[in-house]
Amino acid sequence: MRKLFFFFQHSDDLSLKFFSFLFIHHHLANMEAAHASCKEKVETLQDDLKCLRKENETLRFMLDVMNSKCSILQAHLQEAKAGQMDIDLTQTGFNNEANKRARTSEVPIHNKTQRFLVRTDPDQDNSLIVRDGYQWRKYGQKVTKDNPSPRAYFRCSMAPACPVKKKVQRCREDKSVLVATYDGKHNHDVHGSSLGDSSSSSDYTVARGSMTNIISPPRMPNNNNPFLPAMALDLTLSAPHQENRRHFQNSVEDSHNNSYNNIAEYAASLTKDPNFTAALAAAVANSITQQPKLSKI
């Protein structure tokens, strides 16, 4: 090519010059075409990268959901074990609610961060309020880097010295889901009285209303499950509320079905990939073995 160009510059023969020009022109056109195809390839790669990022986000969300399921299973396991303890204790005359509560509060519980997903209707309820039976005082709000939705900070205000805090933020992938992160352990029960005093349970009322679908309420002893009181109230209402109770349970189940159906379909295709299943198994195993380190979702 360089030789041709040199020839084109220095040759006196016009016809040769002309052919050389044609050749160079043709070559340049080829180079331009190659450049265009390169550009196309780069764009395709960029599109692929975007797709992979989206897929990555979806996978992360799925991992969160699976973690929550794992937590529920673990809680069930603990409950089953506790159930066995109950049977043993029945024989020794300790099977009443107060004693149950007392016993569960004695079970060593990890005083760690726990995460819960709460489904809300973002059209009707755009607040960051998660009604869980406790009283919270908001002390801050912040927009974080990884999520355009603001994060609200709450402190438990039912007892003056209660160290429990919670953070509530809308899920980045699904704005209808609130992610509530609880930090610490209540030093009082849901009635506001200190632990061990259950005398005030008769006049206990709790805010309900916008409390909708709890996606992942790991069932734990009262003191550590912020959702249990609200649910317990809903599910123990008298006769006229039985319909509400059924509706509540159905809505929870519907929500589970709706939110998981699409994911399940997608997951089915992914589970065929041996690499994915291996990676997922490792992640789930990791979340179990490092439970104290990881937040409970």
Next chain:
DNA sequence: CGTTTTTGACCAGCGC
């Protein structure tokens, strides 16, 4: 008027 929420300022931890 007391309580709660809002929001900008401040602080501490972390990575570079």
Next chain:
DNA sequence: GCGCTGGTCAAAAACG
């Protein structure tokens, strides 16, 4: 040391 980020404080505003 500096900048970034998440968490907290506290004064002002809003609310009942």
